[in-house]
Amino acid sequence: MEEILEILEKDARTSCEDIAKMLKKKPQEIKAAIKKYEKDGVVLRYKTILNKELVKGDDSSVRALIEVNILPQKDLGFEKIAERIYSFPEVSSCYLISGTYDLLVIIEGKNIQTVSSFVAEKLSCLENVRGTTTHFLLKKYKEDGVILKHREENKRIAISY
Amino acid sequence: MKNFISKKVEVMQPSGIRAFFDLVLGMKDVISLGVGEPDFVTPWQIREAGIYSLEQGFTSYTSNKGLYKLRLGLHKYLKNKYGVEYCPDEEMLITVGVSEGLDLVLRTICNPGDKIIIPQPSYVSYGPVTELAGGVPVYIDTTKDNCKLTPEKLEKAIDKKVKGIILNYPTNPTGVSYRRKELEELNKIILKNNLLCISDEVYGDLTYDFEHVPFATLPRARGNTIYLNGFSKTYAMTGWRVGFVCGPKEIIAGMTKIHQYTIMCVSITSQMAAAEALASGEKSLQEMKREYKRRREFVITELNAIGLSCRNPEGAFYAFPSIKKTGFTSMQFSQVLLKEEKVAVVPGPAFGACAEGYIRISYASSMDNLKEALFRIGRFIRK
Numbered sequence: 001m002e003e004i005l006e007i008l009e010k011d012a013r014t015s016c017e018d019i020a021k022m023l024k025k026k027p028q029e030i031k032a033a034i035k036k037y038e039k040d041g042v043v044l045r046y047k048t049i050l051n052k053e054l055v056k057g058d059d060s061s062v063r064a065l066i067e068v069n070i071l072p073q074k075d076l077g078f079e080k081i082a083e084r085i086y087s088f089p090e091v092s093s094c095y096l097i098s099g100t101y102d103l104l105v106i107i108e109g110k111n112i113q114t115v116s117s118f119v120a121e122k123l124s125c126l127e128n129v130r131g132t133t134t135h136f137l138l139k140k141y142k143e144d145g146v147i148l149k150h151r152e153e154n155k156r157i158a159i160s161y
Numbered sequence: 162m163k164n165f166i167s168k169k170v171e172v173m174q175p176s177g178i179r180a181f182f183d184l185v186l187g188m189k190d191v192i193s194l195g196v197g198e199p200d201f202v203t204p205w206q207i208r209e210a211g212i213y214s215l216e217q218g219f220t221s222y223t224s225n226k227g228l229y230k231l232r233l234g235l236h237k238y239l240k241n242k243y244g245v246e247y248c249p250d251e252e253m254l255i256t257v258g259v260s261e262g263l264d265l266v267l268r269t270i271c272n273p274g275d276k277i278i279i280p281q282p283s284y285v286s287y288g289p290v291t292e293l294a295g296g297v298p299v300y301i302d303t304t305k306d307n308c309k310l311t312p313e314k315l316e317k318a319i320d321k322k323v324k325g326i327i328l329n330y331p332t333n334p335t336g337v338s339y340r341r342k343e344l345e346e347l348n349k350i351i352l353k354n355n356l357l358c359i360s361d362e363v364y365g366d367l368t369y370d371f372e373h374v375p376f377a378t379l380p381r382a383r384g385n386t387i388y389l390n391g392f393s394k395t396y397a398m399t400g401w402r403v404g405f406v407c408g409p410k411e412i413i414a415g416m417t418k419i420h421q422y423t424i425m426c427v428s429i430t431s432q433m434a435a436a437e438a439l440a441s442g443e444k445s446l447q448e449m450k451r452e453y454k455r456r457r458e459f460v461i462t463e464l465n466a467i468g469l470s471c472r473n474p475e476g477a478f479y480a481f482p483s484i485k486k487t488g489f490t491s492m493q494f495s496q497v498l499l500k501e502e503k504v505a506v507v508p509g510p511a512f513g514a515c516a517e518g519y520i521r522i523s524y525a526s527s528m529d530n531l532k533e534a535l536f537r538i539g540r541f542i543r544k
Contacts, residue, residue, distance in 0.1 A: 003451070003455075006451070007455070014528070021459045021462045022455035022456070022458050023458065156196055156198060157196075158186055158196065159182050159185045159186065159193055159195035159196060160195070160197045161285045161286075
């Protein structure tokens with residue numbers, strides 16, 4: 001039944017009835033399977049992908065990628081400190097990374113000042129945070145597999161053998 | 162003015178539905194289910210390989226037979242996938258799509274008056290290309306047998322002048338394909354009568370309900386089979402125009418003679434991209450195939466639900482429903498549907514006179530389009 005996930009990942013609005021037709025199953029079966037995915041936490045949420053550059057009157061968000069060096073805690077490793085960081089609502093993503101730093105934290109804020117003050121006043125002064133490097137994001141080209149531009153026009157001729 | 166046109170071309174019938182095509186092309190905002198090519202764009206890594214080859218200065222001719230790298234790739238691919246081996250030097254030729262391959266093989270084997278069996282409904286070019294090669298098409302109507310060629314009908318159509326048969330499976334326009342057992346029965350008759358099987362398997366990788374069986378892999382079939390395939394449908398590469406032919410070396414040598422004088426070689430950029438498709442295209446292919454399969458289930462369920470009975474097509478991306486119960490001819494149905502609901506389909510008779518009463522629906526279109534188009538067709542039927 002993994003195929004349900006493939007369909008929903010492409011278009012979360014696909015109805016149970018349509019999925020049932022595509023997979024030759026009963027709509028109730030699909031409904032139940034999706035319920036289970038939701039209950040098990042496989043499906044967490046259904047989101048809309050926006051191209052925020054085109055949203056009128058919305059000039060708010062600035063994004064920054066922050067490399068965070070951490071001093072791991074005994075017995076807990078990175079878990080506890082990661083939780084303290086990702087719980088801030090300003091943090092939109094947080095990953096444990098191999099290499100020269102430990103956590104990659106993605107912050108969204110109204111402007112550069114908001115992001116800077118978050119880093120200076122909240123993130124850097126956390127116990128166990130040894131250092132941060134902030135990279136401001138200039139332009140988004142592609143996010144989670146979606147290229148952020150208008151859908152391309154169909155280039156095929158309308159009818160052919 | 163003097164008539165410069167040759168008799169051969171003059172008697173050739175232009176496609177009877179050209180006018181309908183022009184009508185579609187002239188209209189705006191039509192949802193077209195009349196397209197005979199994938200709606201996917203060629204996967205990026207394949208496009209990138211084409212671009213890279215240009216950057217590197219690969220802008221020359223290639224060997225007449227095609228890039229050795231590509232032929233070697235095909236050799237490995239066919240061996241691994243189907244267990245059939247063709248020598249890249251003598252038994253293989255890279256062509257401008259399957260269309261060129263088909264033309265070459267017919268011109269290579271036909272003496273004037275030689276007959277070629279063509280089961281119909283069939284792809285539009287088989288008949289005319291046979292005639293241009295000096296052959297005589299012998300059509301078999303398969304519509305009473307679920308659009309499948311039966312051994313009985315095949316046997317009945319054979320006489321001393323018949324030299325070969327053009328098989329195409331999965332079939333454009335019906336989506337029909339054959340299981341191993343069915344092919345073996347056909348092969349027995351082909352071998353008994355020593356015919357050449359010209360097997361157009363360009364949709365082979367888009368077979369959904371069972372494994373595709375290349376005709377050449379059947380017992381003792383290899384020596385009597387010309388295997389035609391290409392990259393167009395499998396890797397969404399229609400515009401690149403790359404196909405290939407495998408077969409007995411004498412026939413390939415004959416075909417290569419015509420090819421070297423008429424075409425010389427396939428565009429090197431396209432061949433480079435095709436080599437990349439073989440090397441890394443499998444994942445994209447499987448994704449596209451799963452998507453087509455889901456669309457197929459959706460379309461067939463919907464068609465039958467709105468009352469257009471349609472058999473389950475085993476492959477390609479076509480559904481071929483009967484529209485007989487509407488009382489329209491195929492052409493009328495297609496024209497009125499286009500006018501009233503702005504949905505384009507291809508009238509069955511484009512694929513042979515016996516296909517009157519059918520239409521071809523291509524599901525190489527997004528789910529959103531298919532959903533809307535089928536809703537409109539349903540509304541049209543209920544009127």
